[in-house]
Amino acid sequence: MDKFILQTENVSYAYEEGEGLALKNVSLGFRAGEMTAVLGHNGSGKSTLAKLLNGLYIPTEGKVTVCGMDTSDDTHTWDIRRNAGMVFQNPDNQLVASIVRDDVGFGLENIGVPSEEMPARIEKALNAVGMLQFIDRAPHMLSGGQKQRIAIAGILAMQPRALILDEATAMLDPKGRQDVFDIVQRLNREQGITVVWITHFMEEAARCGRVIVMHEGCCVMDGTPEQVFTRAEEMRAMRLDVPPMVALGDLLRARGLPVSREAMDVDAMAREVLKCQ
Amino acid sequence: MLKDITLGQYYPVKSPVHNLDPRIKIILTIAFIVAVFLGTSLWAFIPVAAYIILAAVLAHLPLKLLLKGIKPLRIILIFTFLLNLFFNAGETVLLEVWKIRITLEGLLTAIRFSMRLVFLVSGASLLTLTTPPVVLTDGMERLLSPLRKIGFPAHELAMMMSIALRFIPVLLEEADKIMKAQMARGADFESGNLIQRAKSMVPLLVPLFVSAFRRAGDLAMAMEARCYHGGEGRTRLRVLKLTMNDLYACLITAALIVIVVLI
Structure with a gap:
């Protein structure tokens, strides 16, 4: 067994032959239990990376493995997608059934789980995202954040080892975004599910254990949020912002206030500032 | 406001009719429609009406809901009635004004056709009122699945x-x-x-x-x-099991057909 749940080795990908590469020679590994944010501007290749990680796309060059299985080997396709579940950006376009219960059960039906086991797994998955009371509701009656939680439950029911979220919060309101992020973070901490969180919200990236920055199809930065966000100038050159509190910290330090680089959210920054008095 | 629309016209209460196997309900609806067309005399509509009323009562459906399903049909109903009334060549003339002639046979046919339409629609509404759309599609899939062998999707x-x-x-x-x-x-x-x-x-x-x-x-x-790869190797969330109630429903419907044919 590989120590990486998801791994890409020298992966390049072109949407069409002869066209430019959407991803250039990317080698990354995602360890079990890790929560990684992937940042990048539009067209940086972050969505392409996501779709390569569960075999929706097969690399033009290089190799992607999921739990040790090569995605280009189509005997493993369904095992790979079961283990590396994917949540997409638009909450409406990924729910299949007109009742929550049936939607969460959709993946289970596909992978051939016996009918007797399904209700318990569906309820457990819905409970994990705090949506059990909506089990008999129709998805179109729910808010965007609730729909995304249903989509996550649909993946969770399949008991995956990794969860890939491709800008899952981009279309949500701030409340829904917060809820979805909190749930995913809790799943990562409590159930040890490996998370790849693709986003363009810096505040979310700052709360992940590891941050990867993509630019023009290459992986240009990889490290803890502290390591990545201290390179503020480089980030801005790639038209990416740093989280507001990191930017504030930089300004304060430039003025001689010794605030820690680890203060990335408002509360931590407030404590740092109070300490300086 | 569009957000709150409900799909279909499912009437969510618990009843023995709601709990029937969807496959049985689809078959019985078809059988009922056949029964409606088998009847030749007007008397045959009495057991048919009794059947519908019995089903509606067992399903805890307000009769008003069934009638609501017929309302959009009223123009077609009036047309069917009038066409059959005026353009039926019968013997026994009831009324003759200028060129319009109403015969007893015409009147009877007009009533028969309108009644058939009414019962046809109420039978179909009974099915959709007591079965959620998801269950209905499920039932249809299973009924049609033997046809897969001849390539039916x-x-x-x-x-x-x-x-x-x-x-x-x-x-x-x-x-x-x-x-x-x-x-x-x-x-x-x-x-x-x-x-x-x-x-x-x-x-x-x-x-x-x-x-x-x-x-x-x-x-x-x-x-x-989410691992979708067609219908092969797929298991089902809903387990359909025939119960005694399904048997009773079949028997009642069979009795209806026999009575209608005999009348």
């Missing part, structure tokens, strides 16, 4: 129906949004004659179709990501 058909059900409210909401966006820029959907109004729908339909295609692409990818 039973699973695909049921999948398409359930996706259509899922996306009707989504697309309605989207149409509403596009309409408001166009109206904000001065589009006029309400005035003019029929042709002008139809023409003004074009700027609404084009973006709606474009977005529907994009949604279809997204959904296909999401379904693949």
